[in-house]
Amino acid sequence: MAKHKYHFDIESLSFKKIQHTLKQKIIIFFQHFAVSFVMAVLLFVVFLFYFDSPKEKQLKREINLLLNQYDLMNRQMSEVTSVLQDLQQRDDNIYRTIFAAEPIPMSVRRAGFGGVNRYSKLEGYKNTAIIKETAMRLDILSKQLYIQSKSFDEVIEMARNKEKMLACIPAIQPIKNKYLTQVASGWGWRIHPIYKIRKFHYGMDFMGATGTPVYATGDGSAVEVTRSIVGLGNFIRINHGFGYETVYAHLSRFKVKEGDKVKRGDVIGYIGSTGLSTSPHLHYEVHRNGVPVNPKDYYFRDLTPAEYEKMIEISSNANLTFD
Numbered sequence: 182m183a184k185h186k187y188h189f190d191i192e193s194l195s196f197k198k199i200q201h202t203l204k205q206k207i208i209i210f211f212q213h214f215a216v217s218f219v220m221a222v223l224l225f226v227v228f229l230f231y232f233d234s235p236k237e238k239q240l241k242r243e244i245n246l247l248l249n250q251y252d253l254m255n256r257q258m259s260e261v262t263s264v265l266q267d268l269q270q271r272d273d274n275i276y277r278t279i280f281a282a283e284p285i286p287m288s289v290r291r292a293g294f295g296g297v298n299r300y301s302k303l304e305g306y307k308n309t310a311i312i313k314e315t316a317m318r319l320d321i322l323s324k325q326l327y328i329q330s331k332s333f334d335e336v337i338e339m340a341r342n343k344e345k346m347l348a349c350i351p352a353i354q355p356i357k358n359k360y361l362t363q364v365a366s367g368w369g370w371r372i373h374p375i376y377k378i379r380k381f382h383y384g385m386d387f388m389g390a391t392g393t394p395v396y397a398t399g400d401g402s403a404v405e406v407t408r409s410i411v412g413l414g415n416f417i418r419i420n421h422g423f424g425y426e427t428v429y430a431h432l433s434r435f436k437v438k439e440g441d442k443v444k445r446g447d448v449i450g451y452i453g454s455t456g457l458s459t460s461p462h463l464h465y466e467v468h469r470n471g472v473p474v475n476p477k478d479y480y481f482r483d484l485t486p487a488e489y490e491k492m493i494e495i496s497s498n499a500n501l502t503f504d
């Protein structure tokens with residue numbers, strides 16, 4: 182039943198039914214509609230800001246789950262990183278040491294990624310930091326793993342070539358013990374026999390009669406056979422590969438020529454006193470990767486422990502060299 186509205190007419194002192202025209206009715210309708218609309222919008226906005234829709238609630242749950250996953254993944258990556266570090270240390274300190282290879286420099290192992298920003302796509306979000314950090318850690322980890330696997334390839338190759346390498350690395354004395362009159366002087370600071378000043382002696386001097394045979398101390402090839410009346414005198418340089426070279430100086434005669442392949446124990450020349458030398462002796466040097474090293478560490482093939490001790494004792498005497 183439609184409700185009627187009345188108003189009190191003070192002239193006639195009676196209630197009169199209000200009769201709206203159509204226009205008034207339309208205006209009233211729109212007024213009601215406008216109020217309802219504004220209310221609805223207000224409620225909607227309030228709802229939007231303070232309450233989540235079921236879909237939003239679900240998305241938030243998923244984001245939380247993903248963040249937890251990221252957290253877990255980062256912890257697992259820390260574990261993997263520490264396992265990798267262990268492998269790297271074992272690689273440098275054991276495997277590469279066995280085969281006398283240089284450790285892989287930290288700068289190579291720890292190298293990052295320079296240049297372009299690889300992670301620009303990940304920027305501008307609330308959780309950018311954790312996602313970016315995880316992506317970076319994963320990239321660094323996979324690069325380090327790659328370097329490590331390359332190193333193991335090298336170690337495997339070195340293990341395969343072990344026999345060849347062991348034949349090439351200098352490992353005997355260049356003069357037979359029975360011909361030795363004296364190991365005159367070894368590696369280190371010595372008084373120079375001619376200049377009479379302190380000079381670093383980068384090799385070992387073996388005293389012997391002129392004409393005593395000199396042996397190649399490892400397999401290789403004679404890359405330099407030089408005649409000279411100064412410095413090292415007549416000398417031979419043998420390249421053994423694997424970063425090793427040996428030098429035999431002050432020789433009286435050669436038994437090899439440049440380019441000849443030699444085997445460990447082959448006679449390559451004879452003791453003399455050519456060049457800067459005070460008496461017949463062999464000046465012997467071992468070079469590793471272009472740097473002279475102490476030859477005493479390269480006689481492991483033919484000396485007994487007692488002979489080795491004796492050799493070290495004699496060679497470390499700070500006596501004169503014969504240069």
Ligand SMILES: [Zn+2]
Nearest residue numbers: 386464503504
């Ligand atoms: Zn010398």
